[in-house]
Ligand code: NI
């Protein structure tokens with residue numbers, strides 16, 4: 420029975436009695452952040468791609484807590500060079516960890532990070548399927564709509580899909596509604612909206628457009644939780 424907590428933008432924790440996993444821990448500088456980076460104590464940190472609004476506080480959190488950073492090979496190598504604890508994976512690969520099973524999916528987006536005035540490239544962007552306590556959560560990362568979401572839905576029994584709706588950099592509401600049709604999740608939580616002006620979107624409009632879907636929209640305010 421994992422508990423999913425929205426911490427603002429694309430940052431979520433997925434936890435049970437034993438383990439706490441944080442995805443895309445952008446807290447410092449996140450106008451929506453529900454907690455401070457110093458207040459989270461995860462076992463593991465999953466990073467979907469290299470953009471600063473997703474990598475966020477991953478390195479300091481990992482160094483403080485010893486949390487394992489799980490990401491693509493390029494991000495993993497980069498955080499490893501900064502002496503964070505890390506495990507590399509890549510798209511299509513899965514691995515059973517003590518905290519749960521991780522499988523990375525494709526996403527259509529970028530994965531760069533600006534460091535010392537240079538734009539470094541950190542591999543391919545990804546989504547993630549995280550299975551804890553028999554329940555699978557799909558966090559799509561930042562992505563546009565793609566047809567193979569149908570395949571992801573077909574091959575996985577998704578309890579909760581966490582999808583961007585903010586448009587401009589990712590899917591907007593209408594494309595996210597189509598993604599829900601492809602993924603067939605039980606519940607869907609919108610993310611990546613209303614953090615800044617270019618990604619303003621109304622989550623209620625998204626929920627209304629899902630009225631005839633079998634999936635139920637769960638709109639979380641930053642800091643709110645939902646258990647499945
Ligand atoms: Ni991004």
Ligand code: MN
Nearest residue numbers: 470472473561
């Ligand atoms: Mn983003």
